[in-house]
Amino acid sequence: MQWWCAAQSIPWDWSWRPYPGVWLFIALLCLAYRAFTRGAAPSRLEIARFAGGALVLWVALDWPVGALGSGYLASVHMVQFLLIALLAPPLLIAGLPREALERVRGGRATSVLEFLARPLIALLFFHAIVVATHWPEVVDGLMASQAGSLALDMAWLGGGLAFWWPVVSPIPHRPRFPLGVRICYLIASTVLMTLPYVFLTFAELPFYATYELAPPVGTLSAGEDQRLAGLIMRIGGGTILWTAAGVVFWFWYRSESDPVR
Amino acid sequence: MRAACVAALGAVGLAVFACASPDTAIDRTEGTGELRGLALEQPFEVPEFALTDSRGRRFDFRPETAGSLTLLFFGYTHCPDICPVQMAVLGAALDDLSYADRREIEVVFVTTDPARDTPDRLRDWLDLFDASFIGLSGELETVNEIQAGFHLPPARIEETSPAPGAGEPYLVGHATPIVAVTGDGVARALYPSGVRQTDWRHDLPLLLRLNRSVSQPAGADTRGD
Numbered sequence: 001m002q003w004w005c006a007a008q009s010i011p012w013d014w015s016w017r018p019y020p021g022v023w024l025f026i027a028l029l030c031l032a033y034r035a036f037t038r039g040a041a042p043s044r045l046e047i048a049r050f051a052g053g054a055l056v057l058w059v060a061l062d063w064p065v066g067a068l069g070s071g072y073l074a075s076v077h078m079v080q081f082l083l084i085a086l087l088a089p090p091l092l093i094a095g096l097p098r099e100a101l102e103r104v105r106g107g108r109a110t111s112v113l114e115f116l117a118r119p120l121i122a123l124l125f126f127h128a129i130v131v132a133t134h135w136p137e138v139v140d141g142l143m144a145s146q147a148g149s150l151a152l153d154m155a156w157l158g159g160g161l162a163f164w165w166p167v168v169s170p171i172p173h174r175p176r177f178p179l180g181v182r183i184c185y186l187i188a189s190t191v192l193m194t195l196p197y198v199f200l201t202f203a204e205l206p207f208y209a210t211y212e213l214a215p216p217v218g219t220l221s222a223g224e225d226q227r228l229a230g231l232i233m234r235i236g237g238g239t240i241l242w243t244a245a246g247v248v249f250w251f252w253y254r255s256e257s258d259p260v261r
Numbered sequence: 262m263r264a265a266c267v268a269a270l271g272a273v274g275l276a277v278f279a280c281a282s283p284d285t286a287i288d289r290t291e292g293t294g295e296l297r298g299l300a301l302e303q304p305f306e307v308p309e310f311a312l313t314d315s316r317g318r319r320f321d322f323r324p325e326t327a328g329s330l331t332l333l334f335f336g337y338t339h340c341p342d343i344c345p346v347q348m349a350v351l352g353a354a355l356d357d358l359s360y361a362d363r364r365e366i367e368v369v370f371v372t373t374d375p376a377r378d379t380p381d382r383l384r385d386w387l388d389l390f391d392a393s394f395i396g397l398s399g400e401l402e403t404v405n406e407i408q409a410g411f412h413l414p415p416a417r418i419e420e421t422s423p424a425p426g427a428g429e430p431y432l433v434g435h436a437t438p439i440v441a442v443t444g445d446g447v448a449r450a451l452y453p454s455g456v457r458q459t460d461w462r463h464d465l466p467l468l469l470r471l472n473r474s475v476s477q478p479a480g481a482d483t484r485g486d
Contacts, residue, residue, distance in 0.1 A: 010342070212350065212457055212458065213454070216345045216349065221349055222353070
């Protein structure tokens with residue numbers, strides 16, 4: 001039995017498999033939230049947002065998405081990336097009450113986090129992780145072991161949290177990162193993600209041995225699966241980022257039209 | 262300034278990603294010019310044998326494949342992992358060849374599960390990968406004798422519960438390499454499971470060149486160039 005989803009050379013079937021490491025991780029995440037917000041009285045909306053983020057993570061990491069994505073289909077691996085790096089982090093951050101965040105400001109650990117959360121640093125940090133974690137040797141090397149697969153998932157989550165922090169979190173307040181610039185930040189990300197998309201979609205040969213040599217699932221060839229992964233990255237990632245940009249624009253428009261707010 | 266440096270590093274990272282390709286990623290024999298498959302130190306003449314193809318016709322291996330580069334594989338259509346991957350990778354790699362080169366290559370699949378691999382099933386399954394792939398079947402004992410002639414271990418039905426033949430699924434243990442046979446009937450190289458499209462792309466031109474040199478008189482190399 002595996003504790004974390006990783007590539008296996010066994011044929012895929014739809015029988016359920018347990019991954020206790022994933023359950024433990026999600027449980028620890030929820031316990032950490034409870035401890036972090038103790039005394040800060042998070043609102044129901046904040047709790048719902050955080051729970052939504054944890055749920056997205058659980059879906060992405062556990063059977064069947066996690067199992068398929070870690071060893072069988074590059075397209076499902078890309079779905080995992082979108083869920084872990086682009087969808088779960090803004091929900092998790094938006095679930096943190098401001099009061100709890102203010103309480104931990106000023107420490108050494110938070111100074112590192114504040115450095116990572118600077119918009120330009122966060123943008124480049126995230127996209128460096130995107131490039132590194134889609135590199136063939138990295139993917140094939142990490143997906144072969146449970147620890148490696150865990151490291152890849154955590155890199156996506158860490159990169160995603162750094163990327164979304166300047167957009168979603170009110171702490172630290174950055175007067176030089178106004179809403180209009182945040183929209184540019186999000187659009188710049190869609191542009192930066194074009195490069196991996198182009199190489200996945202238009203490559204002549206499959207990039208990843210993990211998926212090219214995996215026991216087949218369905219009738220997709222390795223090449224078709226990889227092209228589908230590229231399209232998922234483009235369409236799914238674009239949808240999330242453009243939706244976020246739209247939401248920020250709406251806040252921006254509202255603040256411009258009603259300065260009192 | 263610091264931000265500009267970080268930006269430059271990021272740009273370099275993206276540019277390096279742009280330069281990555283599967284060829285550079287896994288080239289295990291870069292610069293050697295050798296086959297990525299397992300070249301046989303002592304190439305051997307393959308046995309004469311005849312089996313039945315998926316149209317029910319007799320297929321005499323040596324005469325039917327004379328002059329062609331033949332890629333021969335022993336497997337079965339219910340195989341859950343090795344066989345479909347080997348065929349899919351090979352089929353995709355052959356798609357990259359020119360028409361002239363492609364015409365020089367025969368892919369022959371011999372079933373090690375004649376009880377379940379009916380001619381129709383064999384044909385339908387092979388068509389998933391390439392309609393030109395040839396499917397052959399015969400008694401398992403005969404197929405195992407042929408495999409012995411290729412120095413491959415015999416196929417055997419693996420013990421399952423309930424017993425095979427009761428209509429329940431079972432697995433067949435079989436050799437995994439694809440054998441490359443040149444047009445003079447000599448086995449030259451083996452391609453075990455794990456060979457990728459990029460490996461075939463590297464080796465097929467070399468194998469075709471070898472095939473032309475051994476199948477035709479010197480100086481008569483006019484095909485496919």
